[in-house]
Amino acid sequence: MTGDIAIRTEALSRYFGAVKAVDSVSLEIPKAQIYGFLGPNGSGKTTMIRTLCGLLTPTSGSAEVLGLKIPDDAEALRQRIGYMTQRFSLYEDLTVLENMRFFGEVFDMEPARIDARIAALLEDYDLGALKDRQARAMSGGQRQRLALAVATLHEPELLFLDEPTSAVDPENRRDFWESLFALVERGTTILVSTHYMDEAERCHGLAILDKGTLVAVGTPDALMDDIKAQVLTIETAEPASAKRAVQDLPGVLSIAQLGQRLHVLLDPQTEEPVRHVEEALASRSVAAQVTQVRASIEDVFVMATRGKTRRQRGRATGEAA
Amino acid sequence: MKSWRRTKAIAIKEVLQLSRDRLTFGMIIGIPIIQLLLFGFAINQDVRHISAGVADLAGTSASRSLVSAVEATQVLDVNVHVRTGDELEDLLRVGRISVGIYIPPDFERRITRGDKTAADLLVDASDPVILGQVQALRLMPFNLRKAPGLDFTKSPGPFEIRAFYNPERRTEVQIVPGLIGVILTLTMVLFTAIAIVRERELGNMEMLITTPVRSHELMIGKILPYIVIGLIQVAIILGLGYTVFRVPIVGTLSDIFLGSMLFICASLTLGLLISSFAKSQFQAFQLTLFIFLPSILLSGFMFPFDGMPRWAQVVAEVLPLTHFLRIIRGVILRGATLIEMWPEVLALITFFIVAMTIAVLRFTKRLD
Numbered sequence: 001m002t003g004d005i006a007i008r009t010e011a012l013s014r015y016f017g018a019v020k021a022v023d024s025v026s027l028e029i030p031k032a033q034i035y036g037f038l039g040p041n042g043s044g045k046t047t048m049i050r051t052l053c054g055l056l057t058p059t060s061g062s063a064e065v066l067g068l069k070i071p072d073d074a075e076a077l078r079q080r081i082g083y084m085t086q087r088f089s090l091y092e093d094l095t096v097l098e099n100m101r102f103f104g105e106v107f108d109m110e111p112a113r114i115d116a117r118i119a120a121l122l123e124d125y126d127l128g129a130l131k132d133r134q135a136r137a138m139s140g141g142q143r144q145r146l147a148l149a150v151a152t153l154h155e156p157e158l159l160f161l162d163e164p165t166s167a168v169d170p171e172n173r174r175d176f177w178e179s180l181f182a183l184v185e186r187g188t189t190i191l192v193s194t195h196y197m198d199e200a201e202r203c204h205g206l207a208i209l210d211k212g213t214l215v216a217v218g219t220p221d222a223l224m225d226d227i228k229a230q231v232l233t234i235e236t237a238e239p240a241s242a243k244r245a246v247q248d249l250p251g252v253l254s255i256a257q258l259g260q261r262l263h264v265l266l267d268p269q270t271e272e273p274v275r276h277v278e279e280a281l282a283s284r285s286v287a288a289q290v291t292q293v294r295a296s297i298e299d300v301f302v303m304a305t306r307g308k309t310r311r312q313r314g315r316a317t318g319e320a321a
Numbered sequence: 322m323k324s325w326r327r328t329k330a331i332a333i334k335e336v337l338q339l340s341r342d343r344l345t346f347g348m349i350i351g352i353p354i355i356q357l358l359l360f361g362f363a364i365n366q367d368v369r370h371i372s373a374g375v376a377d378l379a380g381t382s383a384s385r386s387l388v389s390a391v392e393a394t395q396v397l398d399v400n401v402h403v404r405t406g407d408e409l410e411d412l413l414r415v416g417r418i419s420v421g422i423y424i425p426p427d428f429e430r431r432i433t434r435g436d437k438t439a440a441d442l443l444v445d446a447s448d449p450v451i452l453g454q455v456q457a458l459r460l461m462p463f464n465l466r467k468a469p470g471l472d473f474t475k476s477p478g479p480f481e482i483r484a485f486y487n488p489e490r491r492t493e494v495q496i497v498p499g500l501i502g503v504i505l506t507l508t509m510v511l512f513t514a515i516a517i518v519r520e521r522e523l524g525n526m527e528m529l530i531t532t533p534v535r536s537h538e539l540m541i542g543k544i545l546p547y548i549v550i551g552l553i554q555v556a557i558i559l560g561l562g563y564t565v566f567r568v569p570i571v572g573t574l575s576d577i578f579l580g581s582m583l584f585i586c587a588s589l590t591l592g593l594l595i596s597s598f599a600k601s602q603f604q605a606f607q608l609t610l611f612i613f614l615p616s617i618l619l620s621g622f623m624f625p626f627d628g629m630p631r632w633a634q635v636v637a638e639v640l641p642l643t644h645f646l647r648i649i650r651g652v653i654l655r656g657a658t659l660i661e662m663w664p665e666v667l668a669l670i671t672f673f674i675v676a677m678t679i680a681v682l683r684f685t686k687r688l689d
Contacts, residue, residue, distance in 0.1 A: 053531050078533045089528035103487045106532045290477075 006031045006158055006189040007052060012061035014044075014051050021034040021047040023212040024061065024063055027320065029191060029205065034184055036203030037193040038301060044212040045193035046086060049160050052191070053083050066213040079107065082151035086162040088143050096146055098152060099135060107154040114120055114153075121149040125179065141172035148179065152188075159183065177202055197298045206297075208304045220297055227295040229253055229275045229303050234262040234281070236288035245284040246277060254302050265299060277295035344604050352612070368628030374401035374418040376409045386424065386480060387440065391686030396458050397422075409443060412483060415661040416651045419445045419627065420455055434460040438481040446484035447495050447654040450625045455482060486571075486592035486654045494569070497562035498653045499622040501555055502584065502645045506616050507586055507609070508554065512547050514605040515608045517684075522602060530686040536680045544589040551585035553577060559653075572652035576659045580652060585668040590676040591641065597683040616642040644668040 005027040014022040022044045022096060029035045037045045050056045052065055054074025063070040068077045090099045097118065104114035122128040124143040135143060152157060161180075165173045177199070179192055184204075192203065200206055200219045208216040208223075218224060236242045246262070247255055251270035256263045265275045274290050281288045294308050339346055373391075377384050384607035392399055397420055403409055425431070431439045442459065446452045459480050463466035487494045517539075520526045529539070555578065562568040570577070590613065599605035609684040617623060619633050620642040626634065637643045651657035651665075659666055 048689060055527070055530060055686075057687065057689055066573075071687075078531060083528065083529070083531040084523065085527045087524040089524040089526075091525060092523070103532065106529075106534045107534060304347070 004031055005029065007063070007065050007191065009052075009063040010061055012048075012051065012063050013059045014047050014056055015191045017200060020212045022058075023215045025209075025212075026061075026216065027207055027217070029189070031189045032184055032187050033204035034180055034190045034202070034203045035207070036200050037191070037207055037209055038195065038197075038200040038297075039193070039209035040305070042102075042211070043209040044047060045163055045209055047212075048268065049083075049162050049191065049193060053081060053160055054078070076078050078213070078304050079154070080157050082154070082156035082159045084151040084159070084161045084164055088147060088167075090135055090143075090147060090150055093134055095134050096122075096131045096138075097145065100150055102172075104151050104153055109154055116121065117153055117155070124182075125149045130170070140167040141169060144168050144172070144176065145179075148176070149195065152183065157187075160201045161190060163193050165194070165196065173199070173272065175215070195298065196303055197301065200301075201297045208301060210305040213231045216300060220300075223300045224295045224297065227300050227303055228268055229265040229295065229299065230268055230270060231299055232264045232266060232273060232277055232292050233291050233292050234264060234277065234288050235260060235291075236262070236281075236286060238286055238288075241284065242281060242286045242288050245281050245286050249277070251276070253306065263299075265302065323479060344607060348403055360474045368450060368625050369395045369629045370398045371396060371420055371451055371454065371625070372418045373397040373399050373420040373422060374403060374409055374412050375399050375424070376403050376406055377421045377422075377424045378404075378406075378426045379424050381429055383432070384428050384440075387424065387428075388408070391422065391458070394458065396454060406443075410485075413443055413445050414651070414655045415649050415657045416445075416655070419448070419451050419625075439479050440481075442480045442482045444482055444484050445655070446487040446490055447650055448625055449487070449490055449492055449495060452482075452484060452487075452490060488657075493562075493566040494654065495650075497558070497566050497568045498649045499646055500559045500562075501581065501649055502620070502642050503617050504554060504558060505551055505581070506588055506611055506642050509547060509551050509588035510549070510592040510595065510612060511609045513543055513589045513594040514599065514609050515592075515602050516543055517593065517596035518599050518602050518605045527688065530688075536582075536684045536686065537677075538675065540593055540681055540684065543593065544586065547589050548582060548585050551589075552582060555581045555585075568653070570653055571656035572658065576652045577649070580645070580648045580659055580666070582667065583673070584641055584648075587641040587669050587673045587676070589647075590673050590680060592678050593680040593684075596679050612640075617639050619643070621646050625629065638668075639672075640668055641672050644672075 005028050005269055007016055007027065009025055009027045011024045011026055012022060013020065015026050020149055025044075025048065037048060041046050047056065051058055052070060052318075054062060054065075054071045054077055057071050068074075091102070094102065100118050100121070101114060106116065109117070124129055125148065127142070127145060127149060130138060130142060130146075135146060138146065144167065148161075148164070151161075165176055168176065173196075180192070183270070184190060192199070194200055203220060206216075206218065206220055206223060207214055218226070230312040234242055234246070237260065239260060239262055239309055242259065243255055246252060246264060251267035253267060255265075264277065266276075276290055278288075278290050281290070333601050374542055375388055377388065387401060391397055399422070400414060401418060403412065406421075406423050407667070409418075409423060412418045413421055423441040423443060425440065428439055431437055442455055444452050444455050453472055459482060484490065517526075520529065559570070559577065565571055595608045595612070599608055615636060619629065619637040620626075621637070622642065626637065626643070629637065646660070646664045648662050648669075652659070
């Protein structure tokens with residue numbers, strides 16, 4: 001069983017003074033998958049990744065990464081992991097080739113292997129034309145490709161990516177995710193943190209973090225299916241009036257406006273939710289079209305990070321994949 | 322009015338930030354205090370307790386009274402007694418003493434005949450301040466008449482001064498070798514002090530510490546290129562000193578560069594140590610200055626080491642520049658060899674090893 005698990009944490013905590021950046025997180029992350037940490041800023045994603053890389057000492061709890069105890073065996077782990085920091089951390093005043101060579105040498109790679117890997121990566125990540133350009137003169141998308149190339153240069157078994165696409169346009173983001181799937185196909189395990197819902201949905205497994213605690217775990221599909229809410233869409237020409245009509249209805253958990261649409265989460269106990277809402281709208285004479293839809297990852301996220309449901313996080317952890 | 326309010330807001334914000342930046346705050350208070358103390362106490366042109374040696378070839382009670390009369394002035398401290406003038410010159414060359422008192426066998430006859438001075442003062446003139454002080458000693462009306470057999474009324478005086486190593490008494494001869502040390506201190510310490518903090522500030526460090534690179538590899542890799550840069554600086558200063566200022570180079574070039582390299586390593590390591598304490602490049606710069614000031618003031622570069630009070634000498638012994646100045650002046654001006662100056666060489670090596678060990682131990686591959 002251990003053979004299929006890349007990362008296992010037990011009640012892992014990391015405090016900074018009184019701030020509980022990571023608070024008693026227990027997780028199992030399977031190998032050869034893209035596993036996502038979804039959470040708002042300050043939810044503990046970066047602290048979690050840094051702790052798993054051995055850069056931060058846990059305050060309590062334990063973590064095992066690729067079968068190695070963290071932080072005791074962190075030095076042995078370093079050869080086997082790649083880490084792409086949230087902020088661009090390669091040398092801006094070195095060229096693409098110089099950066100790649102430097103990290104290849106620091107990772108004790110044979111010169112011939114460095115050359116072969118560089119040639120392959122320049123091709124894979126479309127950096128050939130930029131190979132003599134200094135990193136500071138490159139665009140966000142180009143830098144990100146370079147950072148991924150360097151992080152995978154020594155062919156690590158496990159790759160940590162901390163909000164890798166935050167400085168990248170949508171098209172580059174899509175290409176970037178294609179590269180990640182290619183890596184997973186070759187057996188690499190990828191742990192990626194993000195606050196983009198569409199990216200979270202592409203992960204094989206997902207852990208939702210909020211204020212340092214784990215609030216939901218599972219595959220995106222399972223999380224969407226098991227959501228403890230019914231989801232309605234209200235299409236209307238008067239979204240503001242519609243919102244006023246619906247917001248105080250019993251059972252309404254959350255309302256979000258998306259242009260001319262309202263996205264409503266309702267308590268699962270509510271019977272005939274569509275009629276329930278339609279009646280409320282009609283009583284205020286708001287013309288609207290109400291339909292029940294499938295929950296999205298964003299709905300899962302909203303439900304998981306709501307103050308009330310956070311108290312029940314014990315259940316969410318119990319569902320660990 | 323609005324402008325004033327904004328200005329005031331900025332000023333208050335600066336004060337708040339300053340009061341929270343302990344190091345800068347400490348510098349604001351510390352630098353003037355330290356400077357005042359150093360200038361006020363340490364820098365004493367009225368140099369006393371210059372280390373001296375005696376070769377008393379006369380060995381009479383009169384010659385002994387002369388030596389004790391000289392000691393009584395407190396200008397010279399007689400630390401060494403040797404038997405020949407050659408031994409005295411050796412001590413002078415390696416820097417053990419700055420002044421040698423040579424009393425010839427015919428000391429008493431010279432006094433009574435009164436045709437020449439009775440004894441010689443051998444002075445390391447590469448430090449003009451010491452030379453000046455010794456000249457004052459010759460004219461000093463020290464209480465010789467009380468001592469039996471020391472009546473110089475007929476003779477031209479007790480001493481003739483023989484200035485060694487810088488007979489023309491040019492200050493640049495003294496300054497240029499010292500400048501090698503001062504310039505290296507500033508540049509070498511600053512380079513490495515900033516180098517590591519810079520990586521931390523730019524975020525490179527987070528990536529670097531997730532690689533298998535070891536602390537000591539990082540430290541040594543950082544200083545290697547600067548050793549070469551430092552040696553180039555030495556060559557430039559030495560070349561200019563020789564051609565423009567006509568500073569004589571008595572010692573061997575290999576000793577000069579080897580000695581300089583030891584000092585460069587010690588200074589670079591000091592920089593690494595600073596960078597392990599500094600949280601920003603600005604702090605690193607401040608700390609470098611904090612080391613630089615006492616270095617130029619206490620090392621003997623500006624003012625003779627012997628003239629400083631005991632506490633300042635103790636502080637100065639910790640600074641690499643103090644030891645390097647002794648080496649480089651000894652080698653360049655007096656032709657001493659590194660082997661002869663082994664205590665200073667050992668001091669630099671010790672500093673390098675201790676500082677490097679602390680720097681490596683303080684640098685953890687962790688972010689916490």
